[in-house]
Amino acid sequence: MHDIPRATVGRLARYLQGLADFERPTVSSEEIAAAVGVNAAQVRRDLSYLGHQGVRGVGYDTDHLRGAIMRELGLMETVGVAIVGAGHLGQALAGYGGFLDRGFSVAGLYDVDPKKVGRSIHGYPIKHLDSMDEDARSGLFAIAIISTPAEVASDVLERLGKAGVRSILNFAPAVLRPPSSVEVRNVDLSTELQILSFYRMHRP
Amino acid sequence: MHDIPRATVGRLARYLQGLADFERPTVSSEEIAAAVGVNAAQVRRDLSYLGHQGVRGVGYDTDHLRGAIMRELGLMETVGVAIVGAGHLGQALAGYGGFLDRGFSVAGLYDVDPKKVGRSIHGYPIKHLDSMDEDARSGLFAIAIISTPAEVASDVLERLGKAGVRSILNFAPAVLRPPSSVEVRNVDLSTELQILSFYRMHRP
Numbered sequence: 001m002h003d004i005p006r007a008t009v010g011r012l013a014r015y016l017q018g019l020a021d022f023e024r025p026t027v028s029s030e031e032i033a034a035a036v037g038v039n040a041a042q043v044r045r046d047l048s049y050l051g052h053q054g055v056r057g058v059g060y061d062t063d064h065l066r067g068a069i070m071r072e073l074g075l076m077e078t079v080g081v082a083i084v085g086a087g088h089l090g091q092a093l094a095g096y097g098g099f100l101d102r103g104f105s106v107a108g109l110y111d112v113d114p115k116k117v118g119r120s121i122h123g124y125p126i127k128h129l130d131s132m133d134e135d136a137r138s139g140l141f142a143i144a145i146i147s148t149p150a151e152v153a154s155d156v157l158e159r160l161g162k163a164g165v166r167s168i169l170n171f172a173p174a175v176l177r178p179p180s181s182v183e184v185r186n187v188d189l190s191t192e193l194q195i196l197s198f199y200r201m202h203r204p
Numbered sequence: 205m206h207d208i209p210r211a212t213v214g215r216l217a218r219y220l221q222g223l224a225d226f227e228r229p230t231v232s233s234e235e236i237a238a239a240v241g242v243n244a245a246q247v248r249r250d251l252s253y254l255g256h257q258g259v260r261g262v263g264y265d266t267d268h269l270r271g272a273i274m275r276e277l278g279l280m281e282t283v284g285v286a287i288v289g290a291g292h293l294g295q296a297l298a299g300y301g302g303f304l305d306r307g308f309s310v311a312g313l314y315d316v317d318p319k320k321v322g323r324s325i326h327g328y329p330i331k332h333l334d335s336m337d338e339d340a341r342s343g344l345f346a347i348a349i350i351s352t353p354a355e356v357a358s359d360v361l362e363r364l365g366k367a368g369v370r371s372i373l374n375f376a377p378a379v380l381r382p383p384s385s386v387e388v389r390n391v392d393l394s395t396e397l398q399i400l401s402f403y404r405m406h407r408p
Contacts (some may be wrong), residue, residue, distance in 0.1 A: 198216075
């Protein structure tokens, strides 16, 4: 199971979203493919990594398949997520329902600004950064979102890594160098816009 | 120039960021590589698409290189960006300085909520969605960020496409099917977290 290709992991998450609103008891690879915009052969290949083969002419048992993907992605229990940096972006992420109903819960926000610490945002407490390490060690969260200014993102990453957090989503426009035990995924808005700018110029 | 591989386009945007704080008049491929975390041979190959060859033992002229990348990415003039959907996320994006100093300006936010329309966020007006199409046609913006609820994202995409917007950054957790003339890049927070959840479980 550990040998699932990275691209397959990404698509499994998308299949799970495609299946979220699907109500019939069986689903075909073609239907999944149409919901997420890949081809059906790719869907079948990806799902075979889970040991799931559809029945020809019938498809997959929808509930079983959903469960198998959730198990594989570690989503059978709610996963705590910390938001480090309670500025505009951190606060927006705390209030953004789009991911919170998919197996994740906000364990808290962390900041150093005395005007923010002690307040709540969307019902979630803003705590001082000093309590982050202890909260991570005690298992309050397993995934951290870095939404700090770029200058401090590396320090935050290092502290999270030392506290045993191995999964990080980075929004700070900084290049992070995680140790191999830590997985960092970067969401870099300016890079995305610059790429879009290129296609604006060069698309036929 | 139109034949630059997609992966190279993404890396050019990262090189530009790596060069942002670089103050010496020449820069080597090794220095660029170190700043963004790729290898130097890759940097040289990517930059050769711009017709730029470094001088052996000297490197690249920093300013020329920065200019060449900006030209290639269409960033010589400020590019107007519309934010469609003025909820928490849209408002956060409007206030997020991280990308606004890199050649982009917020042309405005659009929403349908009468409580929001007419107000300003971080100095940017929130306009009614009905004025979006006309603003796009008149060239007020060339890139749009969709931060609406998932249910309306497809409609917004279609309207933007008809109004001539060909570059879209989508934050709505919806699978969009753009025509081939429109480039959509998706930032899907729940998918990112689900991928991280997998690595949390399966990392050695």
